[in-house]
Amino acid sequence: MQFESVSESRLSFVVCFIAAFVGCAPLLQAQTEPAAPHTFFRVKAAETLTAPVSGRLLLFLKPGSGDKEVSIDEFHPTATYVAAQEIHDLEPGEEVEVNADQLAFPKAFSELNGGLYEVQAVLDTDHNYNYAGRAPEDWISNVMALAGWKPGSTAEPELVLDHHPEEDAQRKAAYEKLKGTATADVARLEEFESPALTRFWGRPTKVRAWVILPPDYVKSGGKYPTVYWTHGFGGEIDSALVSGLRIYERMKAGKMPPMIWVMLDESCPQGTHEFADSVNDGPWGTALTAEFIPWLEKKYRMDARRDGRFVQGHSSGGWASLQLEVNYPKVFGGTWSTSPDPSDFHDFTGIDLYADHANVYHRPDGSAYPIMRDKGQVLATAEQFTRLEQVLGPYGGQMTSFDWVFSPKSVSGAPEAMFDRVTGDVDPKVVAYWQEHWDLAHVVSTHWADRGADLKGRIHVYVGTADTFYLDGAAHKFDAVLKGLGADAHFTYIPDRTHFDLYGVGDDRQGLFDEIGQQMWDVARPGKSWKNRQ
Template sequence: MQKLRIATHLRHAALLLTALHTLPAFTQPSPDHSHVHFIVHAPSILTAPISGRLLIFLKPGTGDNEVSTDELRPTAAWVGAREVQSLSAGASVEIDPDAEDMAFPSPFASITPGDYEVQAVLDIDHTYNYSGRSPQDWISPVLDLSHWTPGEGPEPTLELTQHPTEDPARTASLAKANAQVAPGVVQLEQLQSPLLTRFWGHPVNLQAWVVLPPGYTEHAKERYPTVYWTHGFGGNLEYSLASGLRLRDRMNEGKMPPMIWVMLDESCPQGTHEFADSVNNGPWGAALTTELLPYLESKYRMDARPTGRLLNGHSSGGWATLQLQVNYPKIFGGTWSTSPDPSDFHDFTNADLYAPNANLYRTPDGALIPIMRDHGKVLSTLQELAQLEQVLGPYGGQLASFEWVFSPKNNSGAPQQMFNRATGAVDPAVVSYWRDHYDLAHIVETNWPILKPDLKGRIHLIVGTADTFYLDGAAHKFEAVLNHLGADPHFTYLPDRTHFDLYAVNQDRYALFDQISAEMYAVARPNSHWQPHPPTASTPQPSPQSK
């Protein structure tokens, strides 16, 4: 789950946040209730048919320019869905979310009469679950429904006439970031992967921004420790660039030691592949370690040794870097993973997947399992997350993304679902596969005699005690396993910190990077005794050691 909101940051919050009050979802109205129908017209200016997932967003009120799920109270808006194929110019389609069994948080027929507003979105490439509205999608103007009673009167008619508009602030920020891309500063690397291309049957690229430290061009004979960083759920290549430029600024300011940062992109159509080797997403870990790393080390002056290859990421990126260290301990010299997704599936964001009759929605006594909190206040449940995600689309959501990474294939070749979306019941056979391949605590414990020489002392994990997604629970369990093994783990629990303010110190939202990078540099350069310092004209940047 992505979870360090830097700049625009990641849409995982929009997908994971739900309201405090639970409403029943995916239940058909009783037979005497009227169904609610909406008519949607395709754009009249189309030159070719369009397909996608047609979404209807409805909420109380009037006068808004957009109707969508609310990041803090998504159950305050209804969402309906239908897949449509080959709509031609001006064609119309009828959608009855209740008949389609695609309504959240409750059947549209159950809505109380009143004033509402509604908007249609045609999600062309099924990315709404991951990134929201895209420029290629079609949307309708918001339609006000005054004194509206579901199922009575004319069917509301919506016209798909426009594309979502770009946020001017985001456009300006992206332009500013791209203007800083230059040799010796930040460079884009895209490498077609033979392994992934063979797996998918079409060209697949590994992508990353390479952020070079100040003095890289001037110190032409020096080699540098290299950090492999990756974003979490909702991130992309654009976000990786923005994050890398912040780190470059901190090196310029003398807050961080001079290192190369490789800002990886782990997004894919299914969600995030997390650089894991998967039967569904492909051999991303193998491609990274056997293809991209050698390519980059041949092009840039990097330390081509484990102590010079270090890992950092937050949330889903935290889990990605944690598993890379566990699965490739001879390649990487340490991970500093922050607020990683569950590393011990005895606590999969509050659900014990190994419990008898395990259920992702409810505890054995029937209580709903929360997924998100604001300190002591529960904001959303796993059931709400799963069922909203199902309406928004069949893949690209957080829970479906886990299945694309972790699950075996079913008979049709798709990832096997770990749990039943209607009931929350967990499939023990799928969980058994998850345990053997992706439960990091289980993997380390089972293979410790082999892993010990290369893994001992190399796992660093930082999480807040008030983590928004309860990820401190799994961290405690993983730490207990590592302590039992004598693995010399370095776990830090920051008091009262959430998923979103973990890196902040005083008014500096990114200050934890300074501590992490200094610890990394001490591993790569144990005799350097590097200290942060303010840059001055008379004080050059510290020079890394030659290899």
């Protein structure tokens, strides 16, 4: 996990249903009165465009003025209003009228009070806004100030899609400088066309990773333990390199033992595939363990044995590393998973998916389930998080990504939704499938007889007690299950740490890597020191 349709909530429906039987005439009358006129914007494709454009047209509007960009803030999801509409083959110079009430978050634009606002249009051409935000191929308008604007009382504002998003120049320069250090003796990009994935998708599909070499790799001539690292939701191949180079610098500085780190890319159009053998995303676990790893071990001086192969990752990558260890205990000698996505679905970010009449949006008393917090303050509810994701697009968002990884395939070919996006009601049949295949606490319990000997002592989890996404709850439940099995698992709960500062040790924001690296080394090279190799 790492950050993420307008209709009445289930609670409101119940209130209105009861009111009808107690003679609440004013409420019924109000519901039959004509709705306020819808609010529209006009969006035009600039005449300078050279070809028709298609995609998901997004309008971002918020109070204020003077900003160069109007976008969402994941930590304050209701601060910006978003409306969406699909468009197809909009010709240069042609315009489209966007109904800002039909598909909007957090509410219809017509419900806004008058005031000073600013608005911007974005055409998400490749439908990946939920995962990566604005891309260089998208089209955007300038930010328009709406002084004294009141929905429906003035002419429809017109926005012109005439340029692409500008990449942050400083950030780009910093990345290019960093990438320049990725010489062949430090980092190598590996792309492997997977036969299993290619058969599944019917087109060439690759496993990609940056292989980070230890500083003494070229001159040593020896073999090395290898770590397969996976990023969280929102990560991709470039961010994997950045993380890998940070690890390289720690090895170079003598803070971490010399090992090979394979920085895997687990992003896909549907979100993160998490290297699971999913009926929707494809056999990524098989592709990694049966194809990619043997291929790499022929190219590099890797230990090529269970106690020399480890998995590690954070957030969605933390869950991926957990499931890889659970499902392939003879391949990997241990996982060091940090802030993993829910590993026990009795606590799916605080929600018990197995409860009678389970609902992702509301507790039995009608109160909202939170999904993000900071310093004890709720930043977003599960319903807000999901509804924003639905407006931005039904592709690549966190909740949708869970369905793609965990769910069975529907008759239409799409994954079955675990819960109704309108009401929040959980589908027990889909949850039963989730449990059987991907509830790791259940999977370990069910298969302990045949996997227990290989898993004992191999599971390590770190999570903050103030995790931003409430992921410490599931960790405690998984921990209890493993204790009951005698699994000798190692769970570390770091007081007051969140999802984003978990690795800090003193003033070192990445210091936890040193501890993890040392523990891996002790498994691969018991009783041997690595410091004399520096």
